[in-house]
Amino acid sequence: MSDYAWLIPALPALSAALIFxxxxxxxxxxxxxxxxxIAIALLLSVGVAIEVFSNNxxxxxxxxxxxxxxxxxxxxxxxxxxxxxxxxxxEAHGGGAFVKEAGFTLATFGEDASFEAGxxxxxxxxxxxxxxxxxxxxxxxxxxxxMHGDPRYTYFFGLLSVFTASMLLLVIANNLMLxxxxxxxxxxxxxxxxxxxxxxxxxxxxxIKAFITTKLGDVGxxxxxxxLFGMFGTFNIGEIFTAVEAGDYSQSLLTFGLVxxxxxxxxxxxxxxxxxxxxxAMAGPTPVSALIHAATMVTAGVFLVARLYPLYQTSDVxxxxxxxxxxxxxxxxxxxxxxxxxxxxVLAYSTISQLGYMVAALAFSYTAGIxxxxxxxxxxxxxxxxxxxLIHAVHSxxxxxxxxxxxxxxxxxxxxxxxxxxxxxxxPLAGFWSKxxxxxGALGGGGATGTLVLVLGSLGGLITAFYxxxxxxxxxxxxxxxxGHPHESPPAMAVPLIVLxxxxxxxxxxxxxxxxxxxxxxxxxxxxxxxxxEGHPAEFNVVLATVTTLLALGGIALGxxxxxxLPERDPMLQMGPLxxxxxxxxxxxxxxSDVIARGLVRGTLARWAYWTNDHVLDRIVxxxxxxxxxxxxxxxxxxxxxxxxxxxxxxAGGANVLGRDLLRKVQSGNVQLYAGALFVGVFVLAIAFVxx
Amino acid sequence: MQIQAVYPLVFAALLFCxxxxxxxxxxNAVLVLMSVELMLASVTVNLVAFGRLAAERTxxxxxxxxxxxxxxxxxxxxxVGVGLAIIxxxxxxxxxxxxxxxxxxxx
Numbered sequence: 053m054s055d056y057a058w059l060i061p062a063l064p065a066l067s068a069a070l071i072f073x074x075x076x077x078x079x080x081x082x083x084x085x086x087x088x089x090i091a092i093a094l095l096l097s098v099g100v101a102i103e104v105f106s107n108n109x110x111x112x113x114x115x116x117x118x119x120x121x122x123x124x125x126x127x128x129x130x131x132x133x134x135x136x137x138x139x140x141x142x143e144a145h146g147g148g149a150f151v152k153e154a155g156f157t158l159a160t161f162g163e164d165a166s167f168e169a170g171x172x173x174x175x176x177x178x179x180x181x182x183x184x185x186x187x188x189x190x191x192x193x194x195x196x197x198x199m200h201g202d203p204r205y206t207y208f209f210g211l212l213s214v215f216t217a218s219m220l221l222l223v224i225a226n227n228l229m230l231x232x233x234x235x236x237x238x239x240x241x242x243x244x245x246x247x248x249x250x251x252x253x254x255x256x257x258x259x260i261k262a263f264i265t266t267k268l269g270d271v272g273x274x275x276x277x278x279x280l281f282g283m284f285g286t287f288n289i290g291e292i293f294t295a296v297e298a299g300d301y302s303q304s305l306l307t308f309g310l311v312x313x314x315x316x317x318x319x320x321x322x323x324x325x326x327x328x329x330x331x332x333a334m335a336g337p338t339p340v341s342a343l344i345h346a347a348t349m350v351t352a353g354v355f356l357v358a359r360l361y362p363l364y365q366t367s368d369v370x371x372x373x374x375x376x377x378x379x380x381x382x383x384x385x386x387x388x389x390x391x392x393x394x395x396x397x398v399l400a401y402s403t404i405s406q407l408g409y410m411v412a413a414l415a416f417s418y419t420a421g422i423x424x425x426x427x428x429x430x431x432x433x434x435x436x437x438x439x440x441x442l443i444h445a446v447h448s449x450x451x452x453x454x455x456x457x458x459x460x461x462x463x464x465x466x467x468x469x470x471x472x473x474x475x476x477x478x479x480p481l482a483g484f485w486s487k488x489x490x491x492x493g494a495l496g497g498g499g500a501t502g503t504l505v506l507v508l509g510s511l512g513g514l515i516t517a518f519y520x521x522x523x524x525x526x527x528x529x530x531x532x533x534x535x536g537h538p539h540e541s542p543p544a545m546a547v548p549l550i551v552l553x554x555x556x557x558x559x560x561x562x563x564x565x566x567x568x569x570x571x572x573x574x575x576x577x578x579x580x581x582x583x584x585x586e587g588h589p590a591e592f593n594v595v596l597a598t599v600t601t602l603l604a605l606g607g608i609a610l611g612x613x614x615x616x617x618l619p620e621r622d623p624m625l626q627m628g629p630l631x632x633x634x635x636x637x638x639x640x641x642x643x644x645s646d647v648i649a650r651g652l653v654r655g656t657l658a659r660w661a662y663w664t665n666d667h668v669l670d671r672i673v674x675x676x677x678x679x680x681x682x683x684x685x686x687x688x689x690x691x692x693x694x695x696x697x698x699x700x701x702x703x704a705g706g707a708n709v710l711g712r713d714l715l716r717k718v719q720s721g722n723v724q725l726y727a728g729a730l731f732v733g734v735f736v737l738a739i740a741f742v743x744x
Numbered sequence: 745m746q747i748q749a750v751y752p753l754v755f756a757a758l759l760f761c762x763x764x765x766x767x768x769x770x771x772n773a774v775l776v777l778m779s780v781e782l783m784l785a786s787v788t789v790n791l792v793a794f795g796r797l798a799a800e801r802t803x804x805x806x807x808x809x810x811x812x813x814x815x816x817x818x819x820x821x822x823x824v825g826v827g828l829a830i831i832x833x834x835x836x837x838x839x840x841x842x843x844x845x846x847x848x849x850x851x
Binding site: 723724727 | 764768769843844846847848849850
């Protein structure tokens with residue numbers, strides 16, 4: 053099945069082409085093409101996942117049973133060295149992570165560097181396939197209801213297909229160049245979909261902000277890719293792993309490259325301080341927010357770090373940077389979610405915060421990071437789609453226009469509740485298991501960064517529970533404060549909510565960290581190699597789990613106490629300077645737009661640049677220009693006009709005089725003159741003949 | 745009978761010169777044509793003279809020159825026919841046979 057993994061990104065790409073070409077002629081305006089192809093892709097993903105996961109489980113069980121040094125020592129590089137062998141390289145080694153590589157070369161350059169279109173199927177790829185195709189399917193079904201009647205309905209579904217294809221390309225790519233291609237493609241789709249309702253200036257601005265901010269990170273990404281290419285002479289991820297395994301490289305250069313790559317992840321995964329674009333990106337249609345800005349695209353940065361995890365493991369510096377950025381992000385973004393009135397912005401800051409968890413987790417445990425990525429994808433997509441359902445009903449994003457919707461919208465309420473509890477990490481819902489894994493990893497990691505992540509992560513859990521409780525009370529309890537009569541959303545929107553609620557509630561059980569199930573769970577499925585699986589177990593810690601659960605329950609209790617009866621004024625807006633700080637988003641936007649953009653760039657920097665331009669560059673250009681002009685004038689006057697033209701005019705004039713004034717006379721038309729000339733000629737020839 | 749080969753050759757040369765003079769100086773096209781015929785005749789005389797000279801020198805009964813002369817006369821007759829036809833057409837078109845008038849190909 054994994055031989056056909058390339059079909060998974062190819063199908064949505066085909067769908068996109070079909071929708072853009074013929075979508076309008078189909079009875080459902082192209083939506084059915086997108087849904088059908090992504091459904092097939094989902095089935096394929098399940099097939100791939102079963103093959104990869106079962107292989108990995110067998111390998112892990114074998115290694116676990118033997119407990120031998122040799123099995124543990126099988127490095128990822130061994131598996132990567134034999135790509136694309138029948139049945140996977142892992143079985144040939146009698147145990148090891150599943151890796152299948154295949155591809156063809158698109159272009160070669162340099163000595164033996166090449167750009168391939170190649171796939172790398174392993175546990176991480178299979179997991180991302182499942183997440184992306186499942187959420188994409190749900191979102192597309194949901195969109196048939198949410199976007200119903202939109203003038204650009206077909207275009208919307210086309211873009212969703214393009215996005216899905218690009219995301220899957222990014223996931224399946226076996227080389228950094230292709231990763232970069234997918235990365236930029238999802239960025240473009242994000243830009244187009246945030247600005248989908250471009251009639252409003254605000255949405256355009258949000259799209260441009262998102263694009264430029266992530267682009268700032270992309271500079272780092274490109275620098276990182278180039279650095280790795282310069283070090284190892286290849287873009288291929290497996291070959292880079294092999295080279296690192298061999299150990300012949302400069303660690304400081306590698307660290308530089310990895311940090312540069314992580315800057316790309318900071319932009320894409322909305323990490324502090326480049327997170328400011330994500331809340332603005334909520335200007336796009338809500339299904340887009342669910343698919344792109346919650347479940348899939350924003351996890352690309354986390355995915356990138358996970359993909360290159362063996363490299364990151366070699367660098368403590370990079371890991372420290374990751375841990376600190378992640379911890380700061382999860383905390384500051386969580387605080388920002390407290391003061392929002394727009395329900396989507398609460399979820400957006402929550403997403404940033406959860407992405408911070410994932411990033412921080414990666415510093416300690418590969419499994420914890422991607423497990424949270426996986427569970428978060430489901431419950432955050434559910435929450436966003438639920439928010440879309442609310443917005444659809446009350447025609448407003450603001451919680452101050454909602455209230456009392458529990459009775460009017462029961463399906464939305466119950467699914468939203470499940471999503472919120474999962475996000476708040478209440479056992480036994482999905483978020484509990486993944487967040488616990490993260491904190492356990494941080495506890496196991498120890499050190500200063502471990503403590504930082506542990507403390508901020510635990511406090512973040514309290515904040516998360518609190519702001520979700522606030523949302524629940526403000527939206528679903530009390531009296532309706534909006535206009536009109538809200539009603540439950542149509543089945544096209546309600547069914548995806550119900551379907552998504554199932555994994556949001558239950559998906560955490562795939563990684564229950566007990567010894568009995570240890571070898572068949574998520575950690576084994578997605579393991580990079582036996583080393584990562586065995587070397588970084590996050591032991592279940594009852595005390596830690598109890599503490600975090602109590603903190604989450606405390607958050608819920610606090611939220612309930614404050615918001616059970618709708619307060620006259622939101623307590624979150626009465627915290628004096630803290631509220632001001634949060635409402636102004638730590639003044640980061642002001643810093644970027646006023647200080648950096650307007651002040652530094654447009655002010656000092658612009659003045660300086662203008663002066664330099666005016667007095668230095670322009671002067672040089674002007675002098676060069678003036679010199680060229682006078683040189684040209686001299687050339688024109690003397691060389692061209694007098695020299696070349698003189699010769700040409702002379703020749704032409706000479707020919708003219710010769711022809712017009714002299715030779716013309718010869719052509720008199722007088723036969724006898726011609727005959728005379730003939731005789732003279734013959735006479736001369738005869739004399740010459742005789743004399744010669 | 746033996747005559748010196750130089751006599752017919754000198755005669756032919758003089759005749760040729762008369763022809764050349766006629767061609768270059770006459771204005772009447774018919775006279776020009778006649779002068780051309782004189783030149784042709786002088787060449788024919790040359791052919792006969794050299795044919796005879798060759799026969800004497802080699803001691804063989806050669807009639808090459810004489811037979812060639814006959815060909816030239818025949819060709820000359822044909823040439824006169826064509827030439828007179830041209831002059832006739834010239835006269836028809838221009839009402840004149842003065843070749844100074846026939847300068848259409850002038851610059």
